[in-house]
Amino acid sequence: MRRQNLALVLQEVAAGAPLSRAEVAAASGLTRAAVSSLVEELIGAGLLAELGPAPSGRVGRPGTALTLNPQGPAGLGAEIGVEHLAACVVDLRGEARVWTRIAADNRGRPAAEVLADLAALLRTVAAEAAPALRPAGLGIAVPGLVGAEPGLVRRAANLGWSDVPVIALLRSELRLAGAPDLAALPAEVDNEANLGGLAELWLGDHAGTGDFVHISAEAGIGAALIVAGRLFRGARGFAGELGHVPVEPDGPPCACGSRGCLEQYAGERAVLRAAGPGSARADTGHSSGEAGSGRDWIALLADRAADGDPAVLAALDRAGTALGTAVAGAVNLIDPASVILGGGYAELGEWLLPGMRRELTARVTVRPWSDDWLAVSVLGRRGPLLGAAAGVVRAIVEDPGRFAAQ
Amino acid sequence: MRRQNLALVLQEVAAGAPLSRAEVAAASGLTRAAVSSLVEELIGAGLLAELGPAPSGRVGRPGTALTLNPQGPAGLGAEIGVEHLAACVVDLRGEARVWTRIAADNRGRPAAEVLADLAALLRTVAAEAAPALRPAGLGIAVPGLVGAEPGLVRRAANLGWSDVPVIALLRSELRLAGAPDLAALPAEVDNEANLGGLAELWLGDHAGTGDFVHISAEAGIGAALIVAGRLFRGARGFAGELGHVPVEPDGPPCACGSRGCLEQYAGERAVLRAAGPGSARADTGHSSGEAGSGRDWIALLADRAADGDPAVLAALDRAGTALGTAVAGAVNLIDPASVILGGGYAELGEWLLPGMRRELTARVTVRPWSDDWLAVSVLGRRGPLLGAAAGVVRAIVEDPGRFAAQ
Structure with a gap:
């Protein structure tokens, strides 16, 4: 129940920020006391932040405005294109805070080489985002079919890939690149078109x-x-x-x-x-x-x-x-x-x-x-990479209790 | 909870009949005492029947075999074709017990005329099924688009229909045909292709x-x-x-x-x-x-x-x-x-x-x-009409508590 209420409070703030505790209580139907306790836990987990006194039309002491923590846990996104690689870091609101894209001719290149370049790019964006933003997970967009088996790209015709275990290979390249923290993140890979659609659903x-x-x-x-x-x-x-x-x-x-x-x-x-x-x-x-x-x-x-x-x-x-x-x-x-x-x-x-x-x-x-x-x-061409990174923070906002327990 | 357990017991029997009470208990994870009580209620509502002693490989007194009541509540189905009308009654197992189909040139005929003929057909099959089978609802298959509005056929090009309130008109014709009991049944109308697919899902x-x-x-x-x-x-x-x-x-x-x-x-x-x-x-x-x-x-x-x-x-x-x-x-x-x-x-x-x-x-x-x-x-061409009638009994088997409470 508390876990559900943590999610409820976080989602009210996500939808309406900035909001005072009183406004969250009114919107969620929870008591002010319950909201205060839940907010403290969410602030402790780095998911909510206080913006200072909120403007209020009401008489009395103004509440403190709450927002999703712009310095909190973040989503790390990666995109493998046929002619480019890209990486980004989004904050809890799904807003891109660091973004980089490089041209690369990936047609027919060995997957390990492509993923070594991608690992270097991920290390760069994560370093640029630190210390304010700390990736809580990694999403990867690929131009190919991803089946039911986790982490496996079944076929990416334009890259010349078939049955490539992208996540395992990328973890290995991240370790070689001196980024064991990124190699240890929970990671998911999906088709670029799917992630573009999800970005539209979440952010468009x-x-x-x-x-x-x-x-x-x-x-x-x-x-x-x-x-x-x-x-x-x-x-x-x-x-x-x-x-x-x-x-x-x-x-x-x-x-x-x-x-x-x-x-x-x-x-x-x-x-x-x-x-x-x-x-x-x-x-x-x-x-x-x-x-x-x-x-x-x-x-x-x-x-x-x-x-x-x-x-x-x-x-x-x-x-x-x-x-x-x-x-x-x-x-x-x-x-x-x-x-x-x-x-x-x-x-x-x-x-x-x-x-x-x-x-x-x-x-x-x-x-x-x-x-x-x-x-x-x-969103246009930013969709797939945004979707890859935003999937990480969506999962946190949907179930902050699971994140806080990690 | 009891309502969920009623459904569980009925569905175990539907999937595995004939079954003894002991077998239902084993399959459902409920105690024998609970199963006995739930079975009594389902027998009382006319949904289960006892077949007599069940063959048993075990030592001891043989249990009494349970089955969906072949004489119980039934589904009444109707089909409006471009060149035919059809009606049927299915028992709780979804098995067609009465089935009739007549040729009819329905192109361009006024909807009320078509539905008057259909009402007569429904009255005939219901009479033939009585007293063993008592319709608990009516499903109607039509060759046209049915939108979100209940009972309304938006468009049936081959019939020349647009925005025809099929259920209201059919109820009126059923009353005129001297079948107020059928006119009072809960009724649903759906596209024939949808119902054919559902019949395949349920019975194919x-x-x-x-x-x-x-x-x-x-x-x-x-x-x-x-x-x-x-x-x-x-x-x-x-x-x-x-x-x-x-x-x-x-x-x-x-x-x-x-x-x-x-x-x-x-x-x-x-x-x-x-x-x-x-x-x-x-x-x-x-x-x-x-x-x-x-x-x-x-x-x-x-x-x-x-x-x-x-x-x-x-x-x-x-x-x-x-x-x-x-x-x-x-x-x-x-x-x-x-x-x-x-x-x-x-x-x-x-x-x-x-x-x-x-x-x-x-x-x-x-x-x-x-x-x-x-x-x-x-199932072939029998699909849409079977689906229309089977939808009625599926709803009962999925939630017998609601049916018993009626």
Whole structure:
């Protein structure tokens, strides 16, 4: 019971901070005495902090305003991209306090090498965050399938990985990098698209709405299905492979062995190929070791689209149309309350949305559909890494008693 | 607590009947004395019955075998088809004890007329089941969208219905038909595809497996998504519209206003049109008032396919291929443990499965897929009506305390 009340108090503060003890009591239905005792325990565990006297409209002594401790336990996040590595530290509110991203050509590199670089990056961000923020756990976003087995990446085609025990390898590299404290943290690995969807649920404009499909593009196209406020993983943990939903049964061959998959219309290579010269990188097969700004296909396309480049506009309209066709099927099938365009797509929303809207309006007709139910994420490409790190602090806020007991 | 234990005892008997009181005690972890008391209450409520001495391998007096009461409270089911009406009574085990189906051309008929005929049918089956079986509730299967509003059919395109308060109208017709007892029953209406999926979950070969997509064709093509042992309805109650998932973006126009929907390849009219002469009914627009055996398109196609009619074989292969394409998208998206071909499709499985298997194998490649995960329902076209009636008795077995208190 006390454990539940600790969670209740912490969540009231998380939702409404700054709040006085009296306001927490009013919001939670607990007595002031109970709230005071619970607050002391949460302050002792480093989860709550006092901001000083709170402004109050009431007569009498002003209460002391409580907030989630901005110097408290933190979430450490890591992201393995096909062409980058990134790491961050978020505070208890899920706010990114340290953030770093480096270009890296990870295609076909041995996993241990990639994870050695990642370990160094994690050590750097953790050092920068210290001593104010102390990681309580580590979340890792990967561009691949993560099955039911903890810590194992089943397959990451764009990295050339199969059955890589990411967490065990990363712990080993963290120890070699002189960071045994980070190696000892509880850790989880998940698919980048899933974590992007969770970030939207926890921190985005759609926080708390509970039922949406979040679509993102990094190495591949992925979807996160958020159902009743939780990530829907499917029977075997592989739900959300939107990139291989067929758009045209006899369409172009896909690397997966099938034909006409959504990735052949709206994936990175397909869009760059359709956008033609000026996106020369599309034809290099990403074999160049160079990792400059020219590698950012999303920014490149957004720039050229903003300049009115007709080939790019046509390529993005084709991608938006294909996305709309595939998403129309998903809407007819699973009936989400809304569809959120996230990840790299968010920056291309201006040019992708018209085709998507057209297709959704034309193809979702036997049940209600409104243009307003399609929106663009404010988190964009920061989603997966934010989701990885925020998962750590969400778990603490949901059950502070377990954290305090550790 | 006693209410939970009543449910526990009843469910042990439902799962393992015939069982002695001692066996129920062993299986449930309750004491023999507690079981005896709970059993007496369940017998008193008409939910359990004694079969006489049970065979026992043990020394001593044989126990009395318990079973769900085959003469007890029952489920009354009703089905409104485009070309038929049906009604049934199932006992507490979900077994159909009375079953009747009549041909009826319900396209464009006023809802009150259709429901007057249905009321007469319900009165007939209830009379035939009496006095042994006494309906405790009524479930109604309709070929249309049922939203969140209780008792309301939002849209049934093939009937020409929109916003029809089916339950209110049916109660009124039942009173007019001299069946006030049936008019007073608790009643629920649901989409036929949803009820077909629930019947598979409760009574089919896949009973209890918990995560599958059940595909059926009646007036349209529908899917029921069973997730963790429950029907997944989506955010607004419209999940499962597989028939309007796009197969070819520029395919044939669909009645829904879109193009290339699955129904244009695997729906009744599309298959009959592709099957050509001998399926003349496809071109009549169903305007004939005749309601003979010639109207059963499933049986007609199965007969002609069994005879090796090349046009029918080609039409069914095309339908199976399109089903496979759409279902491959669904598998990539929601990752069910299995896919069950039900409803009328079950009778055509022999000719639909090869194309479906081909497409699923080709298009579900980035995650595991096995041919064994695609199967045919043993319930077939009986599914929706069985599901409608079985829902009533399932609710009793899940919470007998609530029933006994009524």
